[in-house]
Amino acid sequence: MTEVQPVRAADRLSAAEIDDVLALADAAAQADGVYPLSEDVVLCIRNGGAGVHLRTSAGYAFLEDGAGELVVHPAHRRQGHGTALLGAIGPTELRIWAHGDDPGARAFAEHNGFTRDRVLWQMRRSLLDPLPDVPLPAGVTIRGFRPGFDEQGWVEVNAKAFAQHPEQGRWTLDDLLVREAEPWFDPAGFLLAVDIADSLLGFHWTKVHPPAGLDPALGEIYVLGVEPSGHQRGLGAALSVAGLRHLAAAGLEWASLYVDESNEAAVKLYRRLGFEVHSADINYHRG
Ligand SMILES: CC(C)(COP(=O)(O)OP(=O)(O)OC[C@H]1O[C@@H](n2cnc3c(N)ncnc32)[C@H](O)[C@@H]1OP(=O)(O)O)[C@@H](O)C(=O)NCCC(=O)NCCS
Incomplete structure (x- = not known):
């Protein structure tokens, strides 16, 4: 059931926040069998750089130049974290990478008005x-x-x-x-x-x-x-x-x-x- 989750935005993350976000990504990787963030985003999390970091208590999104990635802790899905992160980005044109062709991500993307555009093969x-x-x-x-x-x-x-x-x-x-x-x-x-x-x-x-x-x-x-x-x-x-x-x-x-x-x-x-x-x-x- 989707609830409204508060979102914090920052240009740069503190050392503790970096640890939290990377731990969240690791938990998602364990549950989903695929790491949820690309190398570029991990480098920006660790070293800073252009882009905005958005966080809820159990979700993370990175946004730069109309393109982003988002991940919600596997124990807190279907509670509106993903929707809140998208809501904070606003109704602008947006591209999101989903790593792995997961049916949950597909349903979430369709629910939010996204269509499949590019497919990157490994x-x-x-x-x-x-x-x-x-x-x-x-x-x-x-x-x-x-x-x-x-x-x-x-x-x-x-x-x-x-x-x-x-x-x-x-x-x-x-x-x-x-x-x-x-x-x-x-x-x-x-x-x-x-x-x-x-x-x-x-x-x-x-x-x-x-x-x-x-x-x-x-x-x-x-x-x-x-x-x-x-x-x-x-x-x-x-x-x-x-x-x-x-x-x-x-x-x-x-x-x-x-x-x-x-x-x-x-x-x-x-x-x-x-x-x-x-x-x-x-x-x-x-x-
Ligand atoms: C995709 C993801 C970000 C969704 O986050 P979330 O916080 O669980 O999403 P929300 O609670 O805001 O869901 C909003 C709506 O999207 C749809 N949805 C989300 N996950 C779904 C799932 N697994 N199956 C079916 N529908 C789903 C539902 O319509 C849901 O509303 P409802 O729960 O009231 O039915 C999360 O599953 C995740 O982190 N996946 C791994 C990373 C990833 O694939 N990121 C790219 C996403 S495009």
Whole structure:
């Protein structure tokens, strides 16, 4: 039964509030089998940044630029926390990511006038299965990312490679630096394809996730991008395989990646490399 729950809004959370929100997200992950917040939102919770944090006694929502995520503690659902958080955001145009294609989230979204818009797949492949040999185009070599040297070039190529992508194409130097400061960051797993003049043509940034819940350790194709003028020369496939070999050599048995269901070129590439759909995140839209 939906009740009215008071909402507090803040630009930044105190250390105790950060702990509370992350504990709430952990409780939801335990109950739902999927972590309810994206990496971007967790980084904003922990480090601050643009965006607004909304909280009820048992719910949390993050909102930035008309897009948000929300989660309610599993022991306090159907008590109006989700509705109150949405109410505090107001009747404006809004996008919400729901991680996992949960029927409860679907019912809540429909009840509040949202429709399904984008679907983001997580695909996986065993790294114990053999990888194809994909040669690099002539004159192209692969080297590791050099912190303090490669940042500007990477931000530029990333923006071009993801010009059509609503989130990835907007990453700034700060978005890169905040990730370089994370404990998981490993420049040896951040592969750059360069020409003979050392100009950046494309990259494959991998990220290793330790085992969590039911998930084994995962080596993620975190961001893979090729400068548009270098498309269709086999560079994406060669960079993918080079990164997957790096992950396999590091002892990982599973590779994962996220891709928009509608990104035909990327989905085709990943299917050819043996990836299959593992789960889906749904972007709901109202407005
Ligand atoms: C989806 C979620 C945020 C809903 O939060 P909540 O506080 O339980 O939602 P409310 O109590 O405000 O529910 C409002 C209405 O939505 C609908 N609804 C919510 N959860 C539902 C469910 N599991 N099954 C069917 N209908 C549901 C109902 O119509 C409900 O009204 P009612 O209880 O009077 O029937 C919560 O289940 C959650 O945290 N899920 C995991 C994170 C997630 O998926 N977030 C993205 C949401 S789009």
